[in-house]
Amino acid sequence: GAVVSQHPSRVICKSGTSVKIECRSLDFQATTMFWYRQFPKQSLMLMATSNEGSKATYEQGVEKDKFLINHASLTLSTLTVTSAHPEDSSFYICSAPLASSTGELFFGEGSRLTVL
Amino acid sequence: GIQVEQSPPDLILQEGANSTLRCNFSDSVNNLQWFHQNPWGQLINLFYIPSGTKQNGRLSATTVATERYSLLYISSSQTTDSGVYFCAVERGTGANNLFFGTGTRLTVIP
Numbered sequence: 001g002a003v004v005s006q007h008p009s010r011v012i013c014k015s016g017t018s019v020k021i022e023c024r025s026l027d028f029q030a031t032t033m034f035w036y037r038q039f040p041k042q043s044l045m046l047m048a049t050s051n052e053g054s055k056a057t058y059e060q061g062v063e064k065d066k067f068l069i070n071h072a073s074l075t076l077s078t079l080t081v082t083s084a085h086p087e088d089s090s091f092y093i094c095s096a097p098l099a100s101s102t103g104e105l106f107f108g109e110g111s112r113l114t115v116l
Numbered sequence: 117g118i119q120v121e122q123s124p125p126d127l128i129l130q131e132g133a134n135s136t137l138r139c140n141f142s143d144s145v146n147n148l149q150w151f152h153q154n155p156w157g158q159l160i161n162l163f164y165i166p167s168g169t170k171q172n173g174r175l176s177a178t179t180v181a182t183e184r185y186s187l188l189y190i191s192s193s194q195t196t197d198s199g200v201y202f203c204a205v206e207r208g209t210g211a212n213n214l215f216f217g218t219g220t221r222l223t224v225i226p
Contacts, residue, residue: 044202049213112157
């Protein structure tokens with residue numbers, strides 16, 4: 001079946017540093033990918049839509065300069081958390097639709113970010 | 117924006133029991149999916165079900181789009197069913213993204 005993979009699964013960094021998370025579609029191409037954030041014991045919140053070859057679309061309240069998204073190819077989107085602070089600590093999950101005709105989304109394993 | 121409410125928020129079951137999880141949404145939707153989030157955070161696709169009824173083993177789901185709700189049935193529950201169950205809907209804009217419900221945390225005890 002369709003597989004979406006994220007890397008790294010866990011990352012710990014110091015406050016003020018930047019962290020890059022990769023999201024890959026392993027056996028299909030995705031012109032669009034989605035990034036979500038989940039705080040402990042809460043639901044998933046859509047952060048932004050990553051578009052291959054063009055700028056990402058951010059949800060209201062999400063800082064585009066804080067969360068840089070690059071969709072460099074049809075199988076790779078990256079999320080960079082810039083100048084990370086402890087409040088950015090969260091579980092970040094990406095997803096991609098298998099085919100535009102159905103729209104069913106498949107999710108990566110998630111990346112747990114801890115900012116000290 | 118669209119509201120997606122799930123009930124109950126928490127559920128504790130004895131192994132072997134059956135349960136029904138509900139998802140209500142406030143607007144018409146193109147797509148609806150059910151997920152199981154395991155203890156490691158991985159979201160497992162259960163059903164892609166914008167309407168109708170589907171079954172997969174001990175699980176089945178029904179979506180009544182005209183009445184804006186979906187139900188997930190779990191029969192003969194097992195301890196491995198524990199985790200959080202989410203329904204998620206697409207807003208109908210053709211954007212393919214999903215908005216998640218509040219979740220139901222299920223604990224199955226032996």
